[in-house]
Amino acid sequence: ETGVTQTPRHLVMGMTNKKSLKCEQHLGHNAMYWYKQSAKKPLELMFVYSLEERVENNSVPSRFSPECPNSSHLFLHLHTLQPEDSALYLCASSQDPGAEEQYFGPGTRLTVT
């Protein structure tokens, strides 16, 4: 257990569905992250939040919409996804943004049909 939890662990959704991924950290950290890991590709940083403010958005399509209501929770809202969006979505947190030790959650395995 890393102190970062993610739900659901597995999700299958159609291209017209709307779903949300949830991440919660119990570490008192100020920074939270969303990463995407596709098969045979490196982890891609999607979004960074610091003290509930988005500080990084790496050219992610608008069909991915993050939300950070407080420093412990992070959501990734999904709508009208494409099959190529199927991947492992990982949440992480660190004390502050930067190259500090990041604690990763177990990930959500998303399949878009």
Add this chain to the structure above:
Amino acid sequence: LAKTTQPISMDSYEGQEVNITCSHNNIATNDYITWYQQFPSQGPRFIIQGYKTKVTNEVASLFIPADRKSSTLSLPRVSLSDTAVYYCLVGDRYGGSQGNLIFGKGTKLSVKP
């Protein structure tokens, strides 16, 4: 684009010491060197971080030469459970979002009995 270069794969046997070298020729003055371990379908796990010379913890050692253009992760007496992908990253620990980690493809270590 990852700022590091490391071997795609390595093989070892149980009980051996494994050294994985990473090149980071363009490392900046404020950059720290960090290593993560990732098992299939799980989030990466922090192993060790250093700035210069040698760092050791209960899991591994990190050797960094004076010019800091490379680093070596040393895993003593590996076991089958050390089979994983190992990532070398550099980033500004105190640079805020400017120091966000960029993951490369990592080194896939296979430990055989």
